[in-house]
Amino acid sequence: MNNKNRILVIGGGIGGLAAAIGLRQKGFYVEVIERNRDWTVYHVGIIVQANFIRALETLGLAQDAIKAGFPYRGVHFRDRSGNLVADLPGEPTIPGYPSDLGLTRPALHQVLTNKVKDLGIPVRLGCSYDSVDDKGDQVAVRFSDGTAGKYQLVVAADGAYSKLRNVLFPGTPAPKYTGQGVWRYNVPRPPEMHWAEIYLGKDGGKAGYVPLTEETMYVLAVFEEPGNPKFPPETLATEFRKRLDGYGGELARCRELITDPSMVVYRPLEVCIMPDPWYKGRVVLIGDAAHSATPHLGQGAGMAVEDAVVLAEEWLAGHEDPAKALRRFMDRRFERALLVGQSSIKLGYLEMHPEEEGDPVAITDQIRKKLAEAI
Numbered sequence: 001m002n003n004k005n006r007i008l009v010i011g012g013g014i015g016g017l018a019a020a021i022g023l024r025q026k027g028f029y030v031e032v033i034e035r036n037r038d039w040t041v042y043h044v045g046i047i048v049q050a051n052f053i054r055a056l057e058t059l060g061l062a063q064d065a066i067k068a069g070f071p072y073r074g075v076h077f078r079d080r081s082g083n084l085v086a087d088l089p090g091e092p093t094i095p096g097y098p099s100d101l102g103l104t105r106p107a108l109h110q111v112l113t114n115k116v117k118d119l120g121i122p123v124r125l126g127c128s129y130d131s132v133d134d135k136g137d138q139v140a141v142r143f144s145d146g147t148a149g150k151y152q153l154v155v156a157a158d159g160a161y162s163k164l165r166n167v168l169f170p171g172t173p174a175p176k177y178t179g180q181g182v183w184r185y186n187v188p189r190p191p192e193m194h195w196a197e198i199y200l201g202k203d204g205g206k207a208g209y210v211p212l213t214e215e216t217m218y219v220l221a222v223f224e225e226p227g228n229p230k231f232p233p234e235t236l237a238t239e240f241r242k243r244l245d246g247y248g249g250e251l252a253r254c255r256e257l258i259t260d261p262s263m264v265v266y267r268p269l270e271v272c273i274m275p276d277p278w279y280k281g282r283v284v285l286i287g288d289a290a291h292s293a294t295p296h297l298g299q300g301a302g303m304a305v306e307d308a309v310v311l312a313e314e315w316l317a318g319h320e321d322p323a324k325a326l327r328r329f330m331d332r333r334f335e336r337a338l339l340v341g342q343s344s345i346k347l348g349y350l351e352m353h354p355e356e357e358g359d360p361v362a363i364t365d366q367i368r369k370k371l372a373e374a375i
């Protein structure tokens with residue numbers, strides 16, 4: 001283990017844990033701080049695709065994630081009544097591996113935290129930083145628990161509302177509301193459900209469901225929410241059901257299962273895409289801290305894990321010259337993350353402006369193919 005080349009990862013979410021694992025596997029000494037004392041994640045699911053599975057395979061975790069989730073076959077697009085209008089069968093990036101995977105967030109968290117523990121990576125929970133001072137040859141960090149440390153690299157994986165982003169690049173605007181919000185709720189999965197199904201044809205958004213485990217799938221709706229409203233918690237099930245009014249097929253049945261407001265997860269969609277570069281000196285932003293996207297392409301986690309894998313490769317290749325190593329990291333990451341961020345915004349925009357030209361199925365297909373290409 002290269003104990004001289006100490007690395008601090010700020011944030012124990014998807015990107016931070018993947019970065020810690022990747023860098024540790026390359027032989028570096030890595031520490032993680034996570035401000036959440038309980039280190040919990042909320043109960044709904046996420047969907048990930050072949051590029052995420054390929055990135056996890058690099059970390060030796062693809063099989064664990066596949067076991068923890070539910071591989072499905074791709075995406076069916078349906079009209080409002082439930083008739084099939086198009087399908088995008090998934091294409092694996094690794095022969096014999098699935099192309100698409102539904103996972104509960106806690107299941108993915110468990111896969112990542114198990115590996116962090118196996119590798120003996122120290123994680124300080126309930127800990128943030130007070131200051132991050134880049135001195136050129138190293139970064140001096142003072143922690144909220146009163147301790148301090150010196151690092152060759154600081155990886156800021158502190159999420160969409162990254163504070164370190166503003167320390168590095170003062171004046172960066174907060175993530176911007178796109179005009180839509182996403183609704184989610186877990187329901188039992190019918191045994192024959194092996195595809196994600198998205199129902200189009202209603203102005204302002206779309207809805208559908210995605211398998212998560214043998215037993216469960218999640219129902220989702222992404223709709224225009226003018227004025228970025230705050231919903232009283234007790235109204236969430238009723239509000240979600242309202243958005244599913246008028247849909248037929250299996251989605252109509254799912255609608256009736258949405259009854260417990262405490263189990264509805266609603267999030268306004270907000271995006272921040274940082275310009276190149278995402279680093280200054282020896283501090284680099286990854287994941288949502290650098291480039292959040294809306295969930296339209298199901299790529300936020302994929303981009304975060306790809307960032308982690310590429311960072312570990314480039315740091316190993318060139319850590320003697322951080323500017324060069326981080327430049328190479330940017331060269332492999334920027335255009336790809338920008339494509340995902342901008343395309344996800346465009347898909348939402350088309351849903352809110354059905355009068356505009358643009359085919360969401362074709363755009364989704366094009367991006368899926370592009371992301372299957374090697375990084």
Ligand SMILES: Cc1cc2nc3c(=O)[nH]c(=O)nc-3n(C[C@H](O)[C@H](O)[C@H](O)COP(=O)(O)OP(=O)(O)OC[C@H]3O[C@@H](n4cnc5c(N)ncnc54)[C@H](O)[C@@H]3O)c2cc1C
Nearest residue numbers: 011013014015035046047158159267287288295298300301
């Ligand atoms: C509603 C919704 C649905 C989504 N659905 C999908 C999906 O289906 N598929 C998909 O791929 N992606 C999805 N995403 C996106 C995905 O969740 C993110 O892209 C992903 O979590 C990014 O990982 P991250 O590590 O960058 O950030 P996060 O997972 O947000 O982790 C950041 C971590 O940093 C910690 N932290 C913050 N500040 C500090 C600090 N000062 N000190 C220490 N720790 C700190 C936080 O507590 C947190 O644990 C969705 C996002 C939303 C909001």
